[in-house]
């Protein structure tokens with residue numbers, strides 16, 4: 001666990017360096033005015049709360065939580081809540097800004113937010129976790145709402161956490177408000193496909209990028225770093241579509257089989273053993289070997305800062321699909337660009353989650369329950385549309401996809417500010 005925390009912490013720091021490096025360049029390229037820069041540089045609202053929780057021992061412990069609403073120019077602020085020992089306000093602000101860019105690039109009517117509680121959830125009992133969730137929501141209840149700020153799952157929070165959030169919020173308001181939070185269990189107004197929508201959205205944009213290069217599923221070899229919610233689902237989906245998954249990893253190990261891994265059997269193996277290591281017939285490799293494995297598509301779906309100047313030169317993939325947040329450093333990105341390896345950037349590649357959150361919010365506001373077919377059709381439409389927008393902008397200004405995605409998002413946010421009379 002400590003190792004996970006260390007890595008997660010590193011994730012967030014690196015997010016900053018990558019995101020901010022990209023933004024500096026974009027600000028220069030777009031020739032933003034001082035007022036525009038100022039407007040983008042600070043979150044609109046940022047809350048820090050402290051609240052007491054009576055622990056199972058009978059003793060009261062104080063907890064600290066944050067919520068940052070970076071931008072709400074395009075709509076209510078939107079973004080996850082994470083439970084993490086290193087969940088500092090500064091990290092929340094950076095992640096909230098990325099959420100604003102993500103929502104803008106896929107053109108859904110939300111701003112960006114992020115928040116969480118400074119806690120190691122693995123050290124708490126189920127009941128304590130519930131009390132912490134409820135205490136946090138009581139503390140921020142005045143600042144969230146279906147037209148203000150809509151939380152969702154993030155690191156170490158899930159459907160069950162969202163159910164507690166919903167229930168606590170509704171107790172406070174004394175009415176039903178299902179659209180206050182997304183990523184809920186389907187029986188409380190959630191959407192089943194939300195569970196795998198980040199992976200599916202990523203697979204859909206990958207398919208588009210492959211079409212441009214005349215590549216097809218059959219014969220395309222994929223290496224996936226991470227076998228959690230996103231990694232496992234993308235492996236399942238791509239395997240089903242006829243791709244050959246040659247390598248996967250999780251926090252305890254990486255495996256390779258150049259003939260292709262049997263993903264349904266691997267998922268069963270994970271169910272039995274808790275991880276991918278030791279899967280019969282596959283060879284054990286290092287994390288570094290996974291990133292530079294012989295493959296056509298590389299999918300970092302775990303941690304930040306994985307592709308850097310030390311290993312980007314050895315990547316053998318023809319396309320990189322960033323399903324993790326900020327898995328490529330600025331230095332790594334530069335090398336991949338020079339080597340002509342296209343990177344489908346995180347704010348586009350992993351936006352499928354928040355897109356389905358948007359559908360959930362809309363169906364809740366309408367008192368509706370969308371059929372799965374409608375969710376999947378609209379997710380695909382939104383992702384492909386966003387991909388085409390980014391590709392079109394790329395061609396226009398002849399730049400890498402990351403730059404185009406950031407530029408499009410920044411322009412859309414600034415345009416909303418302008419229309420509101422804020423610029």
Ligand code: GLU
Pocket residue numbers: 078079080081150151152153154182183350351353354355357
């Ligand atoms: N936490 C997810 C993300 O970072 C989803 C946010 C949402 O659905 O609001 O994209």
